[in-house]
Structures are given as structure tokens and as C-alpha cells.
Amino acid sequence: MxxxxxxxxxxxxxxxxxxxxxxxxxxxxxxxxxxxxxxxxxxxxxxxxxNDAARQLRAGHSRTIGLIVLDVGNPFFTSVVRAAEDAAALQGSAVLLGDSGHDAGRESNYIDLFQEQRVQGLLISPVGDVTERLDQLRERGVPTVLVDRLADEAKYSSVSVDDDAGGYLAARHLLDTGRRRLAFVGGPTSIRQVEDRLQGAQRAVAEVPDASLEILDSAGQTVLAGRGVGDQLVRRAAGELPDGVFCANDLLALGVMQSLTMLHTLRIPEDIALIGYDDIDFAVSAVVPLSSIRQPTEALGRTAIELLAEELDSDKPRHRAVIFTPELVVRQSTAGPEGSSAETRSGSSEEAAATAG
Amino acid sequence: MxxxxxxxxxxxxxxxxxxxxxxxxxxxxxxxxxxxxxxxxxxxxxxxxxNDAARQLRAGHSRTIGLIVLDVGNPFFTSVVRAAEDAAALQGSAVLLGDSGHDAGRESNYIDLFQEQRVQGLLISPVGDVTERLDQLRERGVPTVLVDRLADEAKYSSVSVDDDAGGYLAARHLLDTGRRRLAFVGGPTSIRQVEDRLQGAQRAVAEVPDASLEILDSAGQTVLAGRGVGDQLVRRAAGELPDGVFCANDLLALGVMQSLTMLHTLRIPEDIALIGYDDIDFAVSAVVPLSSIRQPTEALGRTAIELLAEELDSDKPRHRAVIFTPELVVRQSTAGPEGSSAETRSGSSEEAAATAG
DNA sequence: CCGATTCTTTGAATCGTTTCATTGTTACGA
DNA sequence: TCGTAACAATGAAACGATTCAAAGAATCGG
Structure with missing residues (x-):
């Protein structure tokens, strides 16, 4: 008893x-x-x-891996987490999950907790400046892999997604389907992701002589912010309108879509093609199914665990930064004039563009 | 080093x-x-x-609580988890999170893992039939609290939400704002939640002499399923239409809303009032902000931890089943003819309707 | 200055598992 | 039948923190 x-x-x-x-x-x-x-x-x-405590006391380390994400509610991270758990289970480890909620304090608490638990290693999508803590951990033989953040290969392994490539992919797709007057909708470019996606889009536009890219600053990354931008667009004269809009994320795109379809003066994709980023669940069930850029979240989680295992196996401090290329998901919102309706994917096949450190 | x-x-x-x-x-x-x-x-x-392992070896138990949810990606559980973590932190415990993903195998693995970790107690939103495992745990002094499931008070404590009351609240609100020809949209009534919400709605309708409730079976609980139902509605003759629609969840409601607003023949809320259930993030930023029923997720998580603490403190096996009442969130989609536009909440003030076991 | 009291510090025992040198057992070829 | 492998089983030591009886030091009143 x-x-x-x-x-x-x-x-x-x-x-x-x-x-x-x-x-x-x-x-x-x-x-x-x-x-x-x-x-x-x-x-x-x-x-x-x-009794696992006795076991790991003797062993000197646990069979668990710490994973700290910015927001478990975010589908991006949810998917990463699940993939990491599965990959860890395959090698006989369990994942301890921590949700920092973008809060440096909570993040720090989780690092403390995991250190007391003597986790084998740590996967983290950092909020604050934790490099000092991580260095300290590394010195004690607890390797860290940064998730969704490109790291200095001299110090850490990391897995991330190439946002520039994603932006290029999106803009290129709009250009390939005949659009020339493009617009980019995105929050403050101080956010690295937004900045990179914009940069990629500009790169694609620069490749096509008569193409242009207008930047529409949105006040945030929400559906409502998108609707704000959309409302501005519908008030414009016909000649001033873009014919292809690339939003920095799907929420913005859905907001823009709401504005455009609500008044029924502009049609998607005939008058304006629309593409988002992230491929959230709602994208497929929008009024007009939304084209988007999908990030290889499962590969991120799986690879993060694999990189950690590499560091655990070899005691040489060899780090790798693996950068994934996102993929294009074509749906009705960017259908060409001929209008093929089937959903198509293209772009990266989840292969890593890896570089050795 | x-x-x-x-x-x-x-x-x-x-x-x-x-x-x-x-x-x-x-x-x-x-x-x-x-x-x-x-x-x-x-x-x-x-x-x-x-070294936490040494500490808990000596102590005989850990300072962690196991929490197994059906799906961390589901905002409902995400919120419960966060509240539980915060409440646990207050009493000096940490939460080990497991995501069963509706899979009995994964669920069982997590129970094994947590048992090896000698967790103080377990909060679980069960998939399969785990009563045997839980009985076994209880015998070893590891108490369990069931989450989002009403339990036999003789055996377990539990926290859950009264879906019947939620259904009543939704239907009552439609009736209160003058609607009389109501429709309920929901998936197979074999799902207990759907069944209960319908029952609550029927109870409300029965209280008003000239009110009626039509049941529209949806093929699932998704946006697309909702759109299917909506498409059927718009094809009806005007006289055959309901004037108030209650959907078993917000995804269905958003789907119905898409259909109705797309063709612009029916207006929300003037021609048809629409209310959903769950109050997901998207509800507030729908084309017409969606009224909904909000579940007190924070209170669920917090109370689950508190009930567990109660069981840990007293060694008498006294269990309690705490049932929460959800609350109504009024937005534009059910605005009355006079059309007050402010968002309003009413209903339960997160107080528990507790009963002793 | 002494004995009593309170405050500090000590260090061996303990928790449950794994490891490994040692001992005990069996089988087999010569 | 003996010597030697190969195989099985043993049990003490170790992991690192906490506990607690006991020893030691400081303080105080008389």
C-alpha cells in the first residue's frame, strides 16, 4: 500500500x-x-x-532531454515537439517539455529545473540572452541544440528554417503565375523572420525585369491587422492595386482575404492572388483555400534530437547548423488564369541543406 | 568540465x-x-x-506532477496546462507534460514513465480505459485527478465542465434575443460533449412555448463540415430557415458563417444569429465576430492541482468532483435587433459548483 | 567560575539501483 | 577422473542528498 x-x-x-x-x-x-x-x-x-531516481543517481545522468519552446499553443512548436518526442522515444529517451511563453523568467526556471534533473541535453528556442547559461551547461557536458534559431557553429548546433528562401518561394510563385505588381504585408521588420521573408521576396522580384514589390506595413501579425491592410486596399483605385499579395504569415493573409471577399468588389485569385506563410490548419479551410509556405516542422524536431545525439556520442565538440528549406503549398488563392484546382506541393522535399562546422 | x-x-x-x-x-x-x-x-x-535524483531517492518521491492531455495543440488543453503549471509552481512542484495524442499506447507509455519517475500525483485526460492502472497507482499512494471528465467520486477526484449548462446558455441566449426557430449543428451525438450540449439546448427550448429546435447533423467537427451544413441552409426557401443557429464548436460555426456570408443573401446576425462553442482565438476575428461559449480552462487546470494537493495532504481517500459552468461571450454574430456592439460576458464567474464525495 | 541552556556543527546511516570482482556451478575434452 | 573453460549468481561498494543523534561551542544567570 x-x-x-x-x-x-x-x-x-x-x-x-x-x-x-x-x-x-x-x-x-x-x-x-x-x-x-x-x-x-x-x-x-x-x-x-x-525507481528512476536511483537508477540515474548511479548512472550520473538521466535518460531525459529538456525541450523549451516559446509557446506550446503555436502549431509550429506543437508539431516540432511531437516530432522530437517521437525521435527521442526511438533512442530510448523521454522529453521533458517546458513552455517559456516568451518569458525569460520562465525560461530560466526551466533551465534550472532541467539542470537539477540532470537532463542529457537541451533543445531550446530561446527568449532572452541565455548564451551564458548554455555555455555553462556545455562545460558540464550538457550539450544544447538551438531550435528555430541559427547559431554560431563554433559554439552550438542548431536547426532552423531559411526564411529568405521561403520569401523567395512565395514571391517567385506569384511571378510564375503571371503576377507583376506584388505587395508584401508584414509587421515590423525588426522581427527577423519578417525581415528575412521580405528580403527573399525582394530577391525574387529583382529577377524579373518588369516586376515591382510594394511594402505594406501591418500593425502586428494578427487577423485584425491583416484586415486593416485589406481595408486600405479595397479603397484604392483599380489601377493602383497589386495583383499579387504575399503576407508574412497566414493570419495576416486571412485578414486580408476577409476584407477583399467581404465587399465582393475584388475576387481572389482572379483580381488579386494571395499567399501566406506557415500553412496553419485554417489555411485549407478558408473561404478561398489559401496558398502558403509550409515549414518542415517534423524534420526540425527530429533533426534537433539527432544533432543532440551526435554531440552526446562523440565527445569532440563538433557542431552543425542545419538549415531547412520550406516548401510551397499551392491552393486556390493563387490559382493561375487557367485555374487548375488541385492542391500542389513543391519546393524542398524536407532535405536538409546541412553545413559542417 | x-x-x-x-x-x-x-x-x-x-x-x-x-x-x-x-x-x-x-x-x-x-x-x-x-x-x-x-x-x-x-x-x-x-x-x-x-542533484535532484539523489534528493528524491532519499525523499522517496519527486517534486513533480504528471499531466497527460489528449492534445497539446488544442487551445483548450494548452490553457489548462499553463494554468496547472502555474498553480503547481506556487506549491513548489513542477509539471511533467505528456501528450497522448488520443493514442492509448502513448498514454500508457507516459503512465509508465511517470511511475518510474515516482511523480507525486497524476492529472489525466484519459483516452483508453486506464482505470486499472489508476487503481494500481492509487494503491501505491499516487493519487490521480481526472481532467475534463466526470469521475465516480467514490474513486477519483475530477474537474470537468458542464456541457449541458453550456448548451443551455447558448440556446437561452438566442431565445433571449428574440429568435424562435433554432437549429443545432453538431457531429455524431455519440460524442458525449456534443450530446450534452444538444441536451442543454433542448432544455432551453422546451422552456419557451413557441420555440423549436431543428437538428442538423454535421459530418465531423471541422470548418469544412460546417460549410457543408451552411451550403444546405442557403439553398432553402426563406420560410424554412432557422433564425438562430447553435454550433457544437467554433470551427463548425466558422464554416457555417463562411457559407452564409459568401453568397451575401443572408446576413449575420440580422437574418440568422450564430453562436459557437469553445471561444477559440479565431472567434473574435471572424468576418462577423462570433459569439461563443467559453470554458473556464484556467480554473480547470488550477483546480486540478488543488484537488491533487488535497489528496496528498490528507491520507483519507476523500474525493471531489468539481464541475464548472461555462460562460457566454456575446459578440456581433448574435447581436439583437437593437444591435449593441460591445463584447459582453455573462454566466458563470468561474465559481465551482462543487460536491463532496 | 560553574552548570545549565541554547545554538552550531558533525558525520554515519539511508534511499534503490548498477557495477564488477569474486565465488560457485556445470560441462567437456583429454 | 582431472583440469579448464564457460556460464551463473553473489553481494559489497558507489552514486549524492538528507536526516538525526550526538558532540562541541557559545551564552547566561547566579
């Missing part, structure tokens, strides 16, 4: 030594069948469950 | 006994200022961090 059975209880019950019970659990081959049966039966009868 | 400092290293470095270091950490009042200073300095110089 109260105290749960220990390996010693099992040993007594099966009339063997504690070492033998341990061998049954960890090296079954070393134990004869007869003994093994007796021990297993005792385990079953007593309902013995290994 | 390699091995991290232990309490013994600290003791040597500060020239005191290990017990003294432990006292500095756990009972600072017992130690003189001089000694304390020396020890703290040693801790700082060596970068000592407590």
Missing part, C-alpha cells in the same frame, strides 16, 4: 541476489531461464516498478 | 561537513551567518547544482 517494492524486495521474494534482479532487467542474456522466470514472476507479483 | 560538483565537493571547498551544506540549502536558519557565507561562496565558485 504505502511504500512500493524495491529491487531488494524482489530479490528476497525470488530468493536470489539483488545483482541478479538487476541483470534480469538490464542484461537478460546473462541470466539462466529458470532464474529469469522466478524473478519475472516476483516482479509481477509485487508490482515492482524501477 | 566533466563531472559536476557534489555537495561533498562543496563541503571540502568550504571546510565544513556535508550536513552543514545541506542545512544551508534546506534550513538556512540553523546555520550561522559566517558559515553560511563560506558555503554559499563555495557553491558559487564550484557552480554547484543540486
Amino acid at each position: 504505502s511504500r512500493s517494492a524495491s529491487i531488494k524486495d524482489v530479490a528476497n521474494h525470488a530468493r536470489v541476489a539483488v545483482g541478479t534482479v538487476s541483470n534480469v532487467l538490464n542484461y537478460p542474456d546473462r541470466v539462466s531461464q529458470r532464474t529469469k522466470d522466478r524473478v519475472l514472476q516476483a516482479i509481477d507479483e509485487l508490482g515492482f516498478v524501477r | 566533466s563531472r559536476s560538483a557534489s555537495i561533498k565537493d562543496v563541503a571540502n571547498h568550504a571546510r565544513v561537513a556535508v550536513g552543514t551544506v545541506s542545512n544551508v540549502l534546506n534550513y538556512p536558519d540553523r546555520v550561522s551567518q559566517r558559515t553560511k557565507d563560506r558555503v554559499l561562496q563555495a557553491i558559487d565558485e564550484l557552480g554547484f547544482v543540486r
Whole structure:
């Protein structure tokens, strides 16, 4: 009832030594069948469950990996988390999940907690400046992999997504389907992601002689901010309108779509093609299914675990920064004049453009 | 570099006994200022961090609480998780989060893991039939609180939300704003939540003599399923239309809204009032801001931790089932003829309708 | 200055598992 | 039958923190 059975209880019950019970659990081959049966039966009868604390005290480290994300509610991270958990499970580790909620204090608390738990390694999508903490951890033999952030390869491994390439992909797609007067809708360019996506788009536009790119600053990254931009667009004279709009994320794109379709003066995609970024669940079920740029979240999570495993295996401090290329998901909102309606994906096939450090 | 400092290293470095270091950490009042200073300095110089495994081996239990949810990506659970983490932090515990993803296998793995970790207690939103496992845990002194599921008070504490009351609240609101020909849109009534919400709505309708409630079966709980139902509605003759529609969740409601607003033949809320359930983030930024029923997720998470604490404190097996009442959030999609536009909340003030077991 | 009291500090024992040198057992070829 | 492998089982030591009885130091009143 109260105290749960220990390996010693099992040993007594099966009339063997504690070492033998341990061998049954960890090296079954070393134990004869007869003994093994007796021990297993005792385990079953007593309902013995290994005490992980004792185990990891002896081992010197746990079999868990810490993962700190900015926001578990964000589908991007949710997907990364799930992939990381699955990949970790394959190699016999469990993931301890922490949600910093963009709060440096919570982030720091989780690092403390994980350090006390002696996690094998840490995956983190940092909020504040944690380089000092991470350096300290590395010195103690706890490697870190940065997630969704490009790191200095001299110091850390990292997995990230090439936002410039994503921006290029989006703009290029609008150009490929015949649009020339493009517009970029995005929040403050102080956000790195927004900046990079814009830069990629500009790169694509520069490749086509008669193409132009207008920048429409949005007050944030929400549906409402998008609607604000959309409302401005519908008030313009026909000649002043863009014919292709690229939004820095899907929420903005959905807001723009709401404005344009609400008044029914402009049609998507005939008058204006629209493409977003992130490929959230809502994109496919928008009034006009939204084209978007999908980030390889599963690959991010999986690769982060793999990079961590690499660092754990070899004791040489060899770091790698793996950069993924996002992929284009074509739906109705950017259908060409001929209007093929099937959903299409193209672009990266989740292959890593890896570089060695 | 390699091995991290232990309490013994600290003791040597500060020239005191290990017990003294432990006292500095756990009972600072017992130690003189001089000694304390020396020890703290040693801790700082060596970068000592407590080894939680050793601590909990000695203590016999950890300072963590296991939490297994059906889907971390679901905003409902995300919010519950965050509240539970905060409440646990207040009492000095940490939450280990597991995402079963509606998979009984993953759920079982997490129970195993948490049992090996010797968690203090378990909060679970179960997928499969885990009563046997939970009984076993209870016998070993690991209490469980069921989350978002009403439990037999003889065996477990639980926190849940009264879906019948939510359904009543939604329908009642439509009736209160003058609608009489109501329709309920929902997936298979085999889902308990859907069933209960419908029942609550029927109860409300039965209270008003000339009111009626039509049931529109949807093929699922998605935006697309909602659009399917909406498409059927717009094809009806004007006289056959409901004037108030209650959807079993917000996704369905958004789908219905898309259909109705797309063709611009029916206006929301003038021709048809629309209300959803869950109050997801998108509700407020829909083309017509969507009225909805909000579940007190924070209270769920917080209360679950509190009930667990109760069970841990007293060793008498006294269980409680706490049932929360959801609240109505009024937005434009159900605005009355006079059309007050402000967002209003009413209904439960997050107070628990508790019953003792 | 002494004995009593309170305040500090000590260090061995303990938690449950794994490891590993040692001992005990069995089997087999010569 | 003996010597030697190969195989099984043993149990003490170690991991690092906490606890607690006991020893030691400081303080105080008389």
C-alpha cells in the first residue's frame, strides 16, 4: 500500500541476489531461464516498478532531454515537439517539455529545473540572452541544440528554417503565375523572420525585369491587422492595386482575404492572388483555400534530437547548423488564369541543406 | 568540465561537513551567518547544482506532477496546462507534460514513465480505459485527478465542465434575443460533449412555448463540415430557415458563417444569429465576430492541482468532483435587433459548483 | 567560575539501483 | 577422473542528498 517494492524486495521474494534482479532487467542474456522466470514472476507479483531516481543517481545522468519552446499553443512548436518526442522515444529517451511563453523568467526556471534533473541535453528556442547559461551547461557536458534559431557553429548546433528562401518561394510563385505588381504585408521588420521573408521576396522580384514589390506595413501579425491592410486596399483605385499579395504569415493573409471577399468588389485569385506563410490548419479551410509556405516542422524536431545525439556520442565538440528549406503549398488563392484546382506541393522535399562546422 | 560538483565537493571547498551544506540549502536558519557565507561562496565558485535524483531517492518521491492531455495543440488543453503549471509552481512542484495524442499506447507509455519517475500525483485526460492502472497507482499512494471528465467520486477526484449548462446558455441566449426557430449543428451525438450540449439546448427550448429546435447533423467537427451544413441552409426557401443557429464548436460555426456570408443573401446576425462553442482565438476575428461559449480552462487546470494537493495532504481517500459552468461571450454574430456592439460576458464567474464525495 | 541552556556543527546511516570482482556451478575434452 | 573453460549468481561498494543523534561551542544567570 504505502511504500512500493524495491529491487531488494524482489530479490528476497525470488530468493536470489539483488545483482541478479538487476541483470534480469538490464542484461537478460546473462541470466539462466529458470532464474529469469522466478524473478519475472516476483516482479509481477509485487508490482515492482524501477525507481528512476536511483537508477540515474548511479548512472550520473538521466535518460531525459529538456525541450523549451516559446509557446506550446503555436502549431509550429506543437508539431516540432511531437516530432522530437517521437525521435527521442526511438533512442530510448523521454522529453521533458517546458513552455517559456516568451518569458525569460520562465525560461530560466526551466533551465534550472532541467539542470537539477540532470537532463542529457537541451533543445531550446530561446527568449532572452541565455548564451551564458548554455555555455555553462556545455562545460558540464550538457550539450544544447538551438531550435528555430541559427547559431554560431563554433559554439552550438542548431536547426532552423531559411526564411529568405521561403520569401523567395512565395514571391517567385506569384511571378510564375503571371503576377507583376506584388505587395508584401508584414509587421515590423525588426522581427527577423519578417525581415528575412521580405528580403527573399525582394530577391525574387529583382529577377524579373518588369516586376515591382510594394511594402505594406501591418500593425502586428494578427487577423485584425491583416484586415486593416485589406481595408486600405479595397479603397484604392483599380489601377493602383497589386495583383499579387504575399503576407508574412497566414493570419495576416486571412485578414486580408476577409476584407477583399467581404465587399465582393475584388475576387481572389482572379483580381488579386494571395499567399501566406506557415500553412496553419485554417489555411485549407478558408473561404478561398489559401496558398502558403509550409515549414518542415517534423524534420526540425527530429533533426534537433539527432544533432543532440551526435554531440552526446562523440565527445569532440563538433557542431552543425542545419538549415531547412520550406516548401510551397499551392491552393486556390493563387490559382493561375487557367485555374487548375488541385492542391500542389513543391519546393524542398524536407532535405536538409546541412553545413559542417 | 566533466563531472559536476557534489555537495561533498562543496563541503571540502568550504571546510565544513556535508550536513552543514545541506542545512544551508534546506534550513538556512540553523546555520550561522559566517558559515553560511563560506558555503554559499563555495557553491558559487564550484557552480554547484543540486542533484535532484539523489534528493528524491532519499525523499522517496519527486517534486513533480504528471499531466497527460489528449492534445497539446488544442487551445483548450494548452490553457489548462499553463494554468496547472502555474498553480503547481506556487506549491513548489513542477509539471511533467505528456501528450497522448488520443493514442492509448502513448498514454500508457507516459503512465509508465511517470511511475518510474515516482511523480507525486497524476492529472489525466484519459483516452483508453486506464482505470486499472489508476487503481494500481492509487494503491501505491499516487493519487490521480481526472481532467475534463466526470469521475465516480467514490474513486477519483475530477474537474470537468458542464456541457449541458453550456448548451443551455447558448440556446437561452438566442431565445433571449428574440429568435424562435433554432437549429443545432453538431457531429455524431455519440460524442458525449456534443450530446450534452444538444441536451442543454433542448432544455432551453422546451422552456419557451413557441420555440423549436431543428437538428442538423454535421459530418465531423471541422470548418469544412460546417460549410457543408451552411451550403444546405442557403439553398432553402426563406420560410424554412432557422433564425438562430447553435454550433457544437467554433470551427463548425466558422464554416457555417463562411457559407452564409459568401453568397451575401443572408446576413449575420440580422437574418440568422450564430453562436459557437469553445471561444477559440479565431472567434473574435471572424468576418462577423462570433459569439461563443467559453470554458473556464484556467480554473480547470488550477483546480486540478488543488484537488491533487488535497489528496496528498490528507491520507483519507476523500474525493471531489468539481464541475464548472461555462460562460457566454456575446459578440456581433448574435447581436439583437437593437444591435449593441460591445463584447459582453455573462454566466458563470468561474465559481465551482462543487460536491463532496 | 560553574552548570545549565541554547545554538552550531558533525558525520554515519539511508534511499534503490548498477557495477564488477569474486565465488560457485556445470560441462567437456583429454 | 582431472583440469579448464564457460556460464551463473553473489553481494559489497558507489552514486549524492538528507536526516538525526550526538558532540562541541557559545551564552547566561547566579
